[in-house]
Amino acid sequence: MMYKLIVVDDxxxxxxxxxxxxxxxxxxFEVVGVAGNGLEALERIKIHKxxxxxxxxxxxxxxxxxxxxxxxxxxxxxxxxxxxxxSEVGYLKQAIKNKVTDYLFKPxxxxxxxxxxxxxxxxxxxxxxxxxxxxxxxxxLRDSLPYMREKFLNGLVHGRYKNYKxxxxxxxxxxxxxxxxxxxxxxxxxDNYYLLTKDYSEERKELLKYSVQNISNEIGNRNKLxxxxxxxxxxxxxxxxxxxxxxxxxxxxxxxxxxxxxxxKSTISAGIGDKCTDITEIALSYRRAVLAxxxxxxxxxxxxxxxxxxxNLENQDHPKYVxxxxxxxxxxxxxxxxxxxxxxxxxxEKFEHKLIKQNDxxxxxxxxxxxxxxxxxxxxxxxxEEIMDSKNSSFLEIYKLDSIYSKKTWLHDILMDxxxxxxxxxxxxxxxxxxxxxxxxxxxFANNSISLEMVAEKVNKNSAYLSKLFKIETGENFIxxxxxxxxxxxxxxxxxxxxxxxxxxxxxxxADVSHFTKVFKRVTGINPSEYRELIGKVGLGNE
Numbered sequence: 001m002m003y004k005l006i007v008v009d010d011x012x013x014x015x016x017x018x019x020x021x022x023x024x025x026x027x028x029f030e031v032v033g034v035a036g037n038g039l040e041a042l043e044r045i046k047i048h049k050x051x052x053x054x055x056x057x058x059x060x061x062x063x064x065x066x067x068x069x070x071x072x073x074x075x076x077x078x079x080x081x082x083x084x085x086x087s088e089v090g091y092l093k094q095a096i097k098n099k100v101t102d103y104l105f106k107p108x109x110x111x112x113x114x115x116x117x118x119x120x121x122x123x124x125x126x127x128x129x130x131x132x133x134x135x136x137x138x139x140x141l142r143d144s145l146p147y148m149r150e151k152f153l154n155g156l157v158h159g160r161y162k163n164y165k166x167x168x169x170x171x172x173x174x175x176x177x178x179x180x181x182x183x184x185x186x187x188x189x190x191d192n193y194y195l196l197t198k199d200y201s202e203e204r205k206e207l208l209k210y211s212v213q214n215i216s217n218e219i220g221n222r223n224k225l226x227x228x229x230x231x232x233x234x235x236x237x238x239x240x241x242x243x244x245x246x247x248x249x250x251x252x253x254x255x256x257x258x259x260x261x262x263x264x265k266s267t268i269s270a271g272i273g274d275k276c277t278d279i280t281e282i283a284l285s286y287r288r289a290v291l292a293x294x295x296x297x298x299x300x301x302x303x304x305x306x307x308x309x310x311x312n313l314e315n316q317d318h319p320k321y322v323x324x325x326x327x328x329x330x331x332x333x334x335x336x337x338x339x340x341x342x343x344x345x346x347x348x349e350k351f352e353h354k355l356i357k358q359n360d361x362x363x364x365x366x367x368x369x370x371x372x373x374x375x376x377x378x379x380x381x382x383x384x385e386e387i388m389d390s391k392n393s394s395f396l397e398i399y400k401l402d403s404i405y406s407k408k409t410w411l412h413d414i415l416m417d418x419x420x421x422x423x424x425x426x427x428x429x430x431x432x433x434x435x436x437x438x439x440x441x442x443x444x445f446a447n448n449s450i451s452l453e454m455v456a457e458k459v460n461k462n463s464a465y466l467s468k469l470f471k472i473e474t475g476e477n478f479i480x481x482x483x484x485x486x487x488x489x490x491x492x493x494x495x496x497x498x499x500x501x502x503x504x505x506x507x508x509x510x511a512d513v514s515h516f517t518k519v520f521k522r523v524t525g526i527n528p529s530e531y532r533e534l535i536g537k538v539g540l541g542n543e
Contacts, residue, residue, distance in 0.1 A: 038062025
């Protein structure tokens with residue numbers, strides 16, 4: 001087999017030398033393209049889809065490091081080699097980070113060069129062999145009876161089979177013990193599965209699920225309860241004998257919980273559907289088991305919920321719980337760290353240990369709050385999406401969290417990150433900017449046209465962003481600070497009896513004397529004439 005190669009170097013002489021001086025075909029390689037920089041290389045790669053890219057580092061347009069970063073992200077199976085005259089530590093680190101197979105230094109002698117590609121050929125051949133063997137194994141697995149049996153059972157509980165006779169034939173073919181008159185669907189779910197397995201390999205995830213399935217089957221068989229199989233949604237599905245009483249099911253599930261905790265150090269919860277008298281109705285019992293299990297969000301881990309205990313919830317409205325959005329916005333942008341948890345707890349504690357008809361109601365509340373916070377954050381050039389990306393998270397992650405505690409922790413951590421970004425703004429260039437704004441206001445406060453928008457334009461900032469930053473830095477709104485400047489100056493001018501009150505009004509930025517009087521009284525508690533009379537009396541008294 002021939003492996004396709006593309007050579008990338010901005011020096012034509014080097015490119016041609018590499019292409020023409022090496023017996024590529026003899027070594028099992030075919031040069032399918034050359035390029036003078038990273039951008040040209042990407043075009044060739046799209047067309048030829050090579051197995052290997054050999055690239056220089058320093059090139060115009062797009063350099064070699066940028067190219068391998070792009071290829072590592074978009075073509076993870078492609079073999080990357082670097083040929084460069086530079087051996088800086090930074091380049092080597094980037095090469096390691098992006099899984100570059102080898103790093104050759106210019107000038108590289110012929111023997112060294114060919115030796116690298118001979119080893120690469122052996123490596124690629126071995127990988128190809130492993131891939132072929134892996135594909136064969138997967139094909140055998142797909143065609144195996146256990147796989148088909150599991151596929152059939154999942155299709156059965158998800159309502160994909162409707163014909164009774166066809167179902168019976170498949171039951172007999174796969175050797176599934178479903179020949180009774182009635183059945184009950186059950187679901188076992190590993191608590192906090194998403195968080196627990198976030199850093200697990202696929203093999204470790206499968207091993208955990210198989211362990212839970214095997215323990216469940218062992219205890220289910222011993223108690224003549226029924227059997228369990230792996231579901232499509234990281235769950236273990238059970239089809240139970242309808243003759244099993246609620247007490248017998250409870251006893252068996254509790255034994256399963258105890259053994260799983262002992263062996264896997266994990267806890268499980270279970271939802272039990274209602275009885276179906278026809279195997280074609282098992283899908284309905286399964287859906288009701290799902291509804292029952294969803295209540296573990298509020299009831300907590302190691303829960304066992306029967307559908308019959310929640311079916312009356314169908315006639316109940318969801319609770320009228322909402323976050324105090326204004327309070328939380330103020331805490332995030334102007335408050336103290338410890339206040340966030342308390343504000344969230346006011347709502348979350350109302351959901352704990354209760355049965356709630358709309359099990360995703362709390363999720364919607366959290367997302368509504370985040371969308372509101374996001375609008376305020378954008379005014380300060382803070383994007384929640386970037387914060388979530390840095391945590392490998394997204395808005396949809398809340399639906400994967402299956403407990404009140406984990407949802408609360410997730411929301412709290414995001415709000416704290418936003419709060420820290422706000423603090424960073426305050427600690428960086430914000431103070432200098434606001435000092436510049438305050439200086440401008442001190443000079444121009446007498447201009448009755450001065451406004452937040454005018455000042456924002458002067459400092460080349462968005463007015464909404466400047467408004468929030470001003471409040472964070474000074475503790476006051478822009479207009480309140482401006483009013484204070486004007487009234488303080490008005491007090492100075494009123495001390496001079498030669499200046500008329502209407503003149504004072506214009507000198508501090510109020511074109512309308514009556515408006516000036518109202519503002520002065522609101523701030524000081526007395527009108528300008530009373531203030532002038534008061535300071536006159538004080539002055540006489542001092543004499």
